[in-house]
Amino acid sequence: MVIDTWFEPTLLGLLGLLVGSFLNVVIYRLPVIMQRAWKRDSIAFLREQGLQLEEVSQEEVPRFNLMVPRSRCRQCGHAISAIENIPVLSYLVLRGKCRGCGTPIGMRYPLVEIVTGLAFAYCGHRWGLSYTGAAWAGFCAVIIALVMIDWDTTLLPDDMTLPLLWAGILAAWLGVINVPLAQSVLGAIVGYLSLWSVCLLFKLVTGKDGMGNGDFKLLAALGAWLGVWAILPIVLVSSVLGAVIGIALKLTNRLREGGYMPFGPFLGGAGLFVLMVGTDTINRWLNTLLGMH
Template sequence: MLSLGAADAVLLGVLGLLIGSFLNVVIHRLPKMMELAWAQECASLNQPDGVAPAIENAPRFNLMTPRSRCPHCGHQIQWFENIPVLSYLALRGRCRSCAAPISLRYPLVELACGMLFAWCGWRWGLTWQAIAWAGFAAALLALTFIDWDTTLLPDDITLPLMWAGLCGAALQLTDASLSDAVWGAVGGYMSLWLVYWGFKLITGKEGMGHGDFKLFAALGAWFGWQALIPMILMASVIGAVVGLAIKFKGTLREGGYVPFGPFLALAGLTAMVFGHAAILDLIGL
């Protein structure tokens, strides 16, 4: 029989697989939803009354509608084709209708989310603390891939993540006191804001997006101001190594930039699993 901790890990791990499947939808659709909203706002600016003309018969597009389809042939995904990981293996990574390849990233996101949820269940059991940290992990997973794909860190995720960290500190669901969490959020935002403006004044270029400020503020809210230096050091070191590797391979995207959000998220997940003090040992400091 499974021990209580192992049973909790299994239950949350299964939930994590299901949440991971939904995260794939969020990663794909949320940036498109933002682009549609921006287009609507731009259209309204061109109208004398400031109201964009209605788009007749425009199909609804959100996280729930329309149902998922194959991007190659339009085949509507059935429920038995959408079972986390298992469906991918059963279909051998191909669309059931047209045999077009399905990205390996889909099951990998599901597995990563399942493993992180399982760890939360093993660490905290079936408690509100485990639910809070599982939500933290899911948000960072989504932000990682959205930022990598689009260089966007949506306010729809970063700002609730920051407020959740502050609320978690107030409810004693995290190890940070409320005071440390507040100053962590302030320090996280202001530190990257100052770097951004210093770099812009010196070079005339923008070195990072405003979403990075908000994500670092969210991490500060969850871990307290004491974790800011270890996390920014880890994110910077890994980001520099990955950036150099990509540049060496000649695969830098247009503009020659690498998004910083994924490395901040990795630092946050590392701090969750090992503690922020362990990050300094990990990078040799």
């Protein structure tokens, strides 16, 4: 029946919209939480070394984590009510503006919700309401968050990449995903070492870092989830994506200062692409392009 066909994708898609709303919070707050932690650790370390620092204000710092405080407008401080926080729908009703001051709300917020909803719906369509579907939906959610965080801050938090890596190996070990454990472990190893070795060679030749260590860990996590045979397609697809978008940004003078562009968003996007298209299909395309049969 049609209802049976659409029930699971629709249900997971709606769940994805809610998860996407939470991802918007993670994307903004996690880097801030990390920066505050680095500042505290740096001050503590310098004091341990006997350096005299200006007294830090003793006023109680408000709690700030992924749950507290409530989301607010950054312009006027208007607290977002539950009715204003319905994924996509609230954005449309409010016409993309803050209810308190009328400041425009970025399109990225509903877009993150929509992309997450579509990714979850895809998982529901392909794997249904199963442990496998839930695992891949979780994978998609983390990748989407990492893509946005890296694009904004050029950071790929260990708090997300490392758990993602180990979760992939665990899912393979438990048989939740259709990737043999050996391929998962080898994918993590090859994923990390491939970018690490290229970066090391680049540094030896130029004396500069070509990319951050977070990229190694992200590709290792993708290898753990998708298997060792997905590494080459991911690297090729991400390189093409990076080149196309980089050229487009350069032509429109939208490259950030120094012309630097993080590689993580393209790795993550390529990982999602390989998940949905399949490694075998991409390899067939490559064979066709190379004139191989």
